[in-house]
Amino acid sequence: MPGSIYDELQERGFIAQVTHEAEVRDYLSQPGATFYIGFDPTADSLHVGHFVQMMAMAHLQRAGHRPIALIGGGTGMIGDPSDRTEMRKIMSLETIRHNVTKFESQMGMLLDFTDGRALMVDNAEWLAPLNYIEFIREIGSQFSVNRMLAAEAYKQRLERGLTFLEFNYMLLQAYDFLELYRRYDCQLQIGGDDQWSNIIAGADLIRRKERGQAWGMTLTLLTNSAGEKMGKTVGGAVWLDPKKFKPYDFYQYWRNIDDADVIRCLKLLTFLPLAEIREYEHLEGEKLNPVKELLAFELTKTIHGESIAQEVNLTAKAIFSGAGAADRMPEFTMPSAARQAPLLELLTETGIIPSRSEGRRLIAQGGLYINNQPVESVDYIISDSDLVDNAVIVRRGKKKYYRLFFTEG
């Protein structure tokens, strides 16, 4: 059937692997299917990596299916060993609980949780009360260590060391699937591509314990054309929380994306119709700039809201295509007397520059500007003639603008 949600996902590039394509396709062909994706509460915000998965959920929900966002309040206490070189640090219950609440509100951005159209459950609910003996008798007996060891996820860790705690992760995740199958008739688990073995384990478990049908599907990890994970910056991940990652920086992150990645990101991260995206596919070079803007705008809009998206869009426009935009940049206010001090001092105080040495280097290399005039001297002091409306505009490098405002008195 043309225009099926499965095809949509596939064409958008979400699907990495599927256990049983025909069955899954069939399962999703009629509204009302239930599926789940798990999220481990390892941080107090979701990031763009999670966002891809949320998008997949949103697409499916729009097609009439019921997503379950499974929060790993229980498994989060263990840490998934796959694709990791080190053991995750064990988090306190309190931290986990805090993170879970954050996740909940962020999920609401894309998913409709009203009237049970989507569910959010915490696996601590059934994992925490588990009895060890019962668990290994009922569930542990179904797993072959030989097979587990063969899983790609453990290969690397076998060489570097793997604790028994982590080794259990797969069982717990499989048990989650079983539990969701029992409780909500959930027959499909979706996850990141690194979750493949864990997902299969769950589907197998359901088959054995319940003789039920269950399938798995993994989503492509968001990588750039060089195959590196996207959504990482020097400062860390690209968070969805505006407090952890400023909306302007967020916008700029996508605005400055590599040419080769624009289309893929449009497909994965926005709801723009495929037909429209196809129009952009043949564009090259400079012509891609408006497309990048579109991507940045759309994405900022879904995450931070339309008005903020408008605002940062204007800010960017003002900074890059005009000289002005004095009212749209980070601002620091200080008493007028502070102007006696060398500029460098003010900049380190405000944190615009981390240290004087760095500031000196900046100036020496011609990377610091006052009102778009390069600062020539290391001990430059702001003069009256620099002031425009009691403020000066400091530019660092090509793109970073700040406004220093001096109050009277």
Next chain:
RNA sequence: GGGGGAAUACCCAAGUGGCCAAAGGGGGCAGACUGUAAAUCUGUUGUCGCAGACUUCGGUGGUUCGAAUCCACCUUCCCCCA
């Protein structure tokens, strides 16, 4: 429990008594080129008023005129044997 190895700046990684603020690479920052991209090239990358000085090489104490480098103890991590 026994034996061996490792810990260096943001990361990887040289350095094994003075020539070490510490090679090299990555990353970052800035400049050139551009399209607010990529690639490339150049410079720069501990702090402090540049020169110079000061604090850095897991921690503490010691040897020495002088230690990242030698000694002792401690902490952490890895490997082998049990």
